Amino acid sequence: MSMSSRRVIEVALTLLAPAILLVAWELISRSGRVNQVFWPPPSSLWDTAVKMVRNDGLFTDIRVSLVRIVGGFLLGSIPGIALGLAMGLSWPVRVFMMPIATALYAIPKIALLPLVIIALGTGETAKWAIVAISIFFLVALNTMSGVLTLDPVYRDVAHNFQASRTQLFFGVALPGSMPAIFTGLRLALGFSLIVIVGTEFLSPSQGIGALIWKSYSILAIKKMYVGLILTAILGWLLILALDLVERLVVPWNRSTS
């Protein structure tokens, strides 16, 4: 099979599953067996979405959530990568950090929201912080495992060529753990979205989670669905963007090329 025909099939298959879901939903909704107030057909949501863009500033909500996600993601993942590399390369750091990392890793992150609000209030800083805290150890632990599973022969080669510690770090440990780092980042990005939508439920002023929650509380069910679908699309686009970054940063990885 040629590469281009495979690509066509890939795209078709990718779009097929959501298409099937939407068609099934549409059919069930129109069958008359369910209450259309709570299960509106997806085809009717388009008009709602257009009205929301005109009257409710839908794009503002999307932008607000997106900025929180990306901001919190960067705020948590960059130090997470740094800590993970340190934990992978130095056993005292690893032993010292491991209890905290594994314990906090297991806490449902949204449970930390009250603490974050006490410490930082309800502004944007708190939103960034809750995302950053949620993903920090996830990224760190994935990065650490990337360093630890790196074949020791690469370190030997570097030593044989008299590499300094800095050269070992930037020339071997960092690039060698990149695939594992990106595995962590992909998980972290999903978490960021979950956490920010949850946070916006609990302190609903702006953002896509606030939109969903407020629509639900006034039984504007169609608006709620628009919010849900947008959240799904947003998550998908964010992962696509991360894949693109990975292809640029890790062009040598067999699974990305």
Place this chain on the structure above:
Amino acid sequence: MAVALAPHAPVIAAPASTGAAGGAAVAVDRVSRTFAGPHGDVVAVDDVSLDVAEGEFVVIVGPSGCGKTTLLRMIAGLETPITGRILVSAPDNRPVRNAMVFQGRSVFPWLSVEANVAYGLKLDGVSRAEQREKTSNLLSLVGLSRFAKAWPHQLSEGMRQRVAIARALAVDPQMLLMDEPFGALDEQTRFILQEELLRIWEATGNTVVFVTHSIDEALTLADRVVVMSAQPGRIKAEIPIAFDRPRDQATVRSDPRFAEKFATIWSLLKEEVQEARRSAGEMVR
């Protein structure tokens, strides 16, 4: 491109200019090394003494697990002996540069083929222009010019091993430590690279310590074959190979002493391999 070379057909070029590094001498003096294993300590190398002269080509053979890699790593300074000393020196007391070709996969997957070859040069702070020139000479030596920009995962195992060899040669080492470097290659490529290695060695006068499982390969390359015994690794015999130089595949095999040397080494090795199998069987039981 005018001529499509088969990817595994090395271009035979003149040996890359390797700034006439000269050789280093090695004195391994009663060296032992143990490792903690699951059933207590494993003696990997036991009281080994071995002298390698400047510019000598020494080949080490021995059953699997007898400590060949450990010995090589200690000579390279990557591992420290528990007892004994290893002295590596160059004639006029210059600092000695060794380069090791590691057993198995050692090419950095995150660097392109040419960046892998240039790795040591880059660490040495060699100018870009010189890096480029040396890298392209070495790539044509190992027959990979067309793959300079490729990623290692796009190459075959044998091609990757040639990258590792080129990477080691790039820094003009006075001593090459090669751990089964041709083990993953097809026979024709192996023959050609053996001959190339001999040309490079003759041109540079560097010292080579080479590990192999192939008696054939040992006889083709060596001034002296060192046979190690099954674990714990000791030196069982040292056999000088005085075939005429320069050698190639044909001259070595047509030498009347070839069969005799082959038989000697094989009988020594056979005992050790059987011994290794026996003790492995005992450990299982």
